[in-house]
Amino acid sequence: MSKRNVITFFMMFLIGILIFWYFIRDINMDVLIADFFTINWWWIAVAFLCMLLYLGLEAVVTKTIVDTQVDHFTWWDAIRVPLVEQLFNGITPFSSGGQPGQLYVMVQTGVDAGKASSTLLMKFVVFQTMIVINFILSLIVGFQYVEEKLHYLAWLVLFGFFVHLFVIVALLLIMYWYTFTKKLVDNLVKPLKIFMKDEKYLSFKEMLDNKIDTFHMESIRIAKQWKLMLKIIVITFFQLAFYYLIPYFIILALGFDQVNIIMIVSLHVLIFMIISLFPIPGGAGGAEYSFETLFKSFITNNTKLILALIAWRLITYYLGMILGAVAFFIRPNKIDK
Numbered sequence: 001m002s003k004r005n006v007i008t009f010f011m012m013f014l015i016g017i018l019i020f021w022y023f024i025r026d027i028n029m030d031v032l033i034a035d036f037f038t039i040n041w042w043w044i045a046v047a048f049l050c051m052l053l054y055l056g057l058e059a060v061v062t063k064t065i066v067d068t069q070v071d072h073f074t075w076w077d078a079i080r081v082p083l084v085e086q087l088f089n090g091i092t093p094f095s096s097g098g099q100p101g102q103l104y105v106m107v108q109t110g111v112d113a114g115k116a117s118s119t120l121l122m123k124f125v126v127f128q129t130m131i132v133i134n135f136i137l138s139l140i141v142g143f144q145y146v147e148e149k150l151h152y153l154a155w156l157v158l159f160g161f162f163v164h165l166f167v168i169v170a171l172l173l174i175m176y177w178y179t180f181t182k183k184l185v186d187n188l189v190k191p192l193k194i195f196m197k198d199e200k201y202l203s204f205k206e207m208l209d210n211k212i213d214t215f216h217m218e219s220i221r222i223a224k225q226w227k228l229m230l231k232i233i234v235i236t237f238f239q240l241a242f243y244y245l246i247p248y249f250i251i252l253a254l255g256f257d258q259v260n261i262i263m264i265v266s267l268h269v270l271i272f273m274i275i276s277l278f279p280i281p282g283g284a285g286g287a288e289y290s291f292e293t294l295f296k297s298f299i300t301n302n303t304k305l306i307l308a309l310i311a312w313r314l315i316t317y318y319l320g321m322i323l324g325a326v327a328f329f330i331r332p333n334k335i336d337k
Helices: 003-024 029-036 041-066 075-091 098-108 113-150 152-176 178-194 198-223 226-244 246-253 261-275 286-295 302-329
Strands: none
Touching: 003 075, 003 286, 003 302, 029 302, 041 075, 041 113, 041 226, 041 246, 041 302, 075 098, 075 302, 098 113, 113 152, 113 198, 113 226, 113 261, 113 286, 152 178, 152 198, 152 261, 178 198, 226 246, 226 261, 246 261, 246 286, 246 302, 261 286, 286 302
8 A cells, every 4th residue: 555545544543533532522421331331242243244244245246257257366365355445445535446456456366457357347337236226225215214314415315326327327338339438438538638648648548448448348248148147146235235234233232123124224225325425535424424313213322322323333434444454465366377
């Protein structure tokens, strides 16, 4: 990692501590400590396991796709990919560093950059498609509740939905309407000539064309393997399901066992969308505010609500960053050429 990334890594933990302090500043510490010792740690362990399964199943998806392209891509290298993704998602605005981070560790193992890129893009298409489908279902269940609690942020959620939908449509165009997409991209990048030297513009244009060509060829090849695609879709469905269930088990751990699991999962889907729109790495501030606002109707004890918030953030955000930092500095295996 660069020096800037290391600084950002520690800064996000410092920001997290300040945010947690903000939420607990007016709470009686004796009550907080007493409620802490009433937590059912078995349910917390289940929530923790859900996060590990979320990461593990993404590793399964990665290995499943890469195994169609190269030989001897190890499970350890497959596990490093989602862990490093969590690290760079957590320290970059809009999670923009996740894809380059994954590409870096895959190339480290000896996977060709073009094949690694196509793998990540196919994984991304399926992942985003499942997010959009889950989001539509969650809107039906929980949007009215979100609108009542978050007001104007509810419309930001809808905006996020259309952003994700636009990304999927763009990638599908590359896959299935190649000629049109190439012409569209050519027209979109032409204005860059005004701001770039001819040599740099041509280099950028060539790089972009190569990316589109590689993704188109690899995506068509993989898409023809319908059994592989079906397998990836099923695995991704369960991957996201485990992630979305985490708040439910945390709420059970705090003694609130009468909650509606469908509503809790739906709200977590919407929170996931909200976080992706905040420019601060990890959606810091926005994530905590959304969680507290949406779940305070289910966790009626304010002290336990803060404990739930802290547990949720530690499991879904900081755990991935810590594991990612460890994975990043461990030496990868090398595939046999």
